[in-house]
Amino acid sequence: MSTGSRLETRLGALELPNPVLTASGCGGTGRELAQFFDLDRLGAFVTTSVMARPRAGRPTPRMTETPSGLLTAMGLPGPGIEGFLERDLPWLAEQGVRTVVSVAGGSVEEFGELARRLRGASGIAAIEVNVACPNVEDRGRMFAWHPGAAASVVRAVRAHARPGVPVLAKLAPDVTDIVTIALACVDAGAEGLTLINTMEGMAIDTGAAGRPGTLRPALSGVSGGLSGPAIRPVALRCVYQVHAALPDVPIVGVGGVATGLDALEFVLAGASAVGVGTTLFHDPTAVPRILRELDEALAARRIGRIGDVVGLAHKPAGYVPPQVRPEPPAPEPEAGEVKEKTS
Template sequence: MSDRLRTTLGPLELPNPVMTASGCGGTGRELAPFFDLTRLGAFVTTSVMPQARAGRPTPRVSETPSGLLTAMGLPGPGIETFLEHELPWLIENDVRTIVSVAGSSVQEYGDLARRLRNVPGVAAIEVNIACPNVEDRGRMFGWHPAAAASVVRAVRAQARPGTPIFAKLAPDVTDIVTIALACVDAGADGLTLINTMEAMAIDPHTLRPALSGVSGGLSGPAIRPVAVRCVYQVHAALPSTPIIGVGGVATGLDALEFILAGASAVAVGTAVFHDPAAGPRVLRELDEALAARGIARLADAVGLAHKPAGYVPPQVRPEEPVEERT
């Protein structure tokens, strides 16, 4: 793979910008038979919580015409089992690992960061703030700037100094830029945009909600335009803050769209369920798309859509024809 794909997310340097989205790659063992996980820029774990969780009862997955509706309930082994069995396997296999954490109180987030403080092999922490806050009548942390900032501040205080922290934001807010500003002011090194969108479906056969939890999170191609809009708006407000773009990335051109909007990396999620090797394929297609446009470095494409019409970045060679390889 060419050096054109190297990227920087604040203090985190990666050989390429493609990673898995949290919750879509299992523990890593599930994807390992399909490709070498070290080919990814990073592997993002499922959101780890203080205690093991079975998740919501079935049905908790429903297909839609252009995406996937899920209400998993954050099932997982809990921090003890994760540290004892899951993380060591990733480290032993030299997988660059970003650990996603989630909790139901500010203290739980801080405790999780503290447990990871002296663990080697953690490239960064992704803070999933799309979780119900039991101390605030179950309202999502990510819905309110102050609540989101309090979580980021707690993780920053307990995490190992120098560990990059990324806040993962939900799009179901009035002004995502305000939430983003609050998280960065609280100590986030970067942002992951976006989490799933709240949605629901009703089964015409049972005449009842298709999911046991009534509503769930919509992912896949349906939310990509929303995710691109969020990345574009936040990059415009915070151009020096690194962004990981998430939401419906299924091809290299999808990834390029996020890059042009202002993301320095992308995460592949729903596409993995029907194409386990989607990550390496998206990476190859992105490299081809950049080459076809004469862009020598990924960094030169980040936020390019914000430039005025006619702007040509220094690394672009206009004399080369734009061709797409099939």
């Protein structure tokens, strides 16, 4: 079986040639990554979250490294919907990229307006709803923290988005029960889920190598979003739990994907695709490598199609998917040879 058919996957109605996407906010406008590989090699490019108006983001410092991770508090900088529709989306379309547009807002109305503005634009494969945004009408509490609030945002986007364009809800892990919030988003019209957004954390600058440090929070916003390998076990747990509750809902697994085997873990937990994020900051060529490693991992395990092992970790021990080719039988000994005696 060819590599292409082995890696093909689906996110609801959206067909993808492979399951590797960028994670929102980690691929810039796409122009930055295009220096290192052809973007049409991606399953899809996920944009930085687009808001209604241009934003400069938070003041620096807004990034700091942590053990096995990265803390960021960017503040969603970007050109706003006007600039995105005028410059970024047309450029992505020219590259032949399947584009998933991430949207963010401070109110339900803003989310709905963004979906309405995108309705007439061409070149959009799906919309990802970043519900990990502060709700200005609810004392700044994140939409992602409450099932009703998250559902209201998804419902508004689904109502204004172009019919046939899948809507994915990107959920935050800093909640008591992510399954309840996932159920609410699906009931509100989400055709798929992205799990997970960053986890909230902080670091304090104590200095190093002769530098005394500020002895204050390392980020201007005090706390930020933790990403990278440090959160992969949490992301896998969330994917596994949500897939168990909603086995027919496609999931994009995000959180610390750095190798093909990382991607395979997410698929086995229940993801139909994965997002690559933090690793792109130190290895911008990671996507082609991860695709190659994932294909090699599938071939080594005699897996004919990646879709056949989505959620395999939920199956009982000994279960073999129909498309997994069995080991070939041992060759019969030639005439005159004696089989080795076994006890």
